[in-house]
Amino acid sequence: MTLRTRLTAWYAGVFLIAGVALIGLNYFLLAEWLRPATAGIAVARAPLPLGSTDALLVTQLPADTLVVPAEQIESDILGRLLWQSVIALVIAAILAVWLGWVVAGRVLAPLHEITTTANRLEAERLDQRIELEGPPDELKELADTFDGMLDRLASSFDSQKRFVANASHELRTPLAVQRTLIEVALADPGASDEMRRLGAHLLDTNERSEKLIDGLLLLARSDRGLATRELMWLDEIIDDEVESCTSLAASKEVTFDVSVRPYLVEGDPVLMAQLVGNLLRNAVLYNKPGGTVSVRLDRELVVSNTGPTVPAEAVPGLFEPFRRLRDRTGTAGSGLGLSIVQSVARAHQGSVKARPNGGGGLVVQVNLPETGVRQPS
Template identity: 55%
Template sequence: MNALSVRTKLTAWYGGLFLLAGLVLVVINYLLVQGTLPDPARFATASLGSAADTVYGIPDNAVQAPAGVAVRLVSGSLDEYRSSTLSTLVVNSAIALVATAALAVLFGWLMAGRALRPLHDITSAARRLEAGKLDRRINLEGPPDELKELADTFDGMLDRLAESFDSQKRFVANASHELRTPLAVQRTLIEVAMADPEVAPELRKLGTHLLHTNERSERMIEGLLVLARSDRGLTARAPVRLDQVVASVVRATSAQAESAGVKVETRLRPRTVAGDPVLLERLVTNLLVNAITYNAKGGWVYAEVRGDPALEVRNSGAVVPPEAVPTLFEPFRRVAGAERTGDTRNAGLGLSIVRSVAHAHGGAAEAQPGKRGGLTVTVRLPS
């Protein structure tokens, strides 16, 4: 429920309660006036009877006839006056009640807006928040009421989130060094040992397998670090020519595509997006490497940059079940039985990183199976 609907409901409650109170007041006023006005018949009889008693020397039968007519006349006039008075009272009260109810609704709307203004501030602050920009606070001024307590609680939560993200940044920075260094040393030692011409064939085979495992671990760690970095959001944005990034990545992966027997075609229109050039390059690289790796000999890859979506990468290959497509964006998930034309050293983080980078740029990544096999991945990015 948004703040506008809450404001409307509060206004309706204010106006409804005032209208109900006004109706009760009108009914009470009507009953009081009705009880105060005299009964026409009794008032006419009492008044004319007392006047007849003051006439001396006139026989009673001579007074009764004119008196009866006079009573009916006076009673009718008083009854008409009484009805007119009550009708006027009801009409004027209804007009006053409607006018006052309209003013009550107007003032209720204004008061509800003023009472809900802190909620608007809290909502605006929450919408402006990003993983890399947690320095905004509400700092609500006012008496220590429930809304002030809510705003202070929200500010305290933001303080804890900012501290948590700072801790995560430090952890990623430390992990980047502590995890890469041992693997680099291990790879160097294996390569030095395998460089000895007197190494036995069994040890050389073992060293090759260890290098394969070591490189896969390095790629997995690199992918996890990129995933953690993109999940934190962007600290800064710069104009990036997406078409130029795609062209550069296509050149960089041309050797892999040629080795896999896959033909890469492109259609690149000029498109500028605001973001991190390193993360965007990683997004494009993962898409093209995935499209080449999960393909078939003699297959094809088609990459297009345009308006919306900003990037689309299609490839041939094995048929992808529609129910398996959503799981491809989860870490370490692959389609069971999918054939590969490239190496097997990927860590299963490619599309997870693509989706995370797209979200960090305020966009989205989607996939759907191709009509004749393969996959189509679209990436939407704001200009």
């Protein structure tokens, strides 16, 4: 039972109690007034002789005269009053229920506004505020307290995101210097084979670190939301990313099976390309030789592969940063792929879900809002 229904029931209940008490009081007062007023009085229900306003004996009345005792008069009056009052109370109770429902809705309207704002909020979208207008009552105080809490949360999240972005930027510079020094050392004709093997290993480690930092930068950027939006064709982005992954797929002996339709979305093209690219690279890297990557775009983007079996209970953890399956840790990924996909999708008011693919592999479904712009024929 909703709060509005309970408030309406309380309003109607209080009204009924007050109405019953009022009817009882009226009944009691009228009964007290009727008893002395009708004591010793009888009413004749027939025409009396002219001038017979004085007390008459029963023997002096006409033969067809009906004499009603005072007790019956009192009973008739009180009975009629009771039934009329009950009918009036029922009608008034129906009106009270309707008015109570309307008043409860007006009273609870600020709470609905607070609830609606809270439902729109996410860690990535803390820019919504209630800003309730009205007198300084308890609901206004609650809304202002909620807005103040959101201000503190937004400040905390922004500080954390700035720290990640700044730290990632600061780390990229020494990594770039290290890569340059290693490449210069390897370019020396007098470098020994052992030094070259060590240099190649260091370059590989350096490349992994750079990819990790780039992933952190992208994750921080998408978590802050979209500063600007533009229209873009998702199917064209998919075609471009499939082409860029062709060499990687060939080295892993993986083939693409692509079926897309024109699909117009609004957002950041760079972030959207990163979303699609991460899905495709993950599907290739975590695949088996001779496997396939299926890409479907109709009402949603679905990317599936034929890799190793993925336990259903492990799927939710794949969307957390640096979480990978135990048998996947030998790949070149940094563990940020699906985290970035989820973050970018949320920044575009979309959603991501995944499930194990029958026979092995993973199926990732991305729902992105399609614009209302007319599609080309």
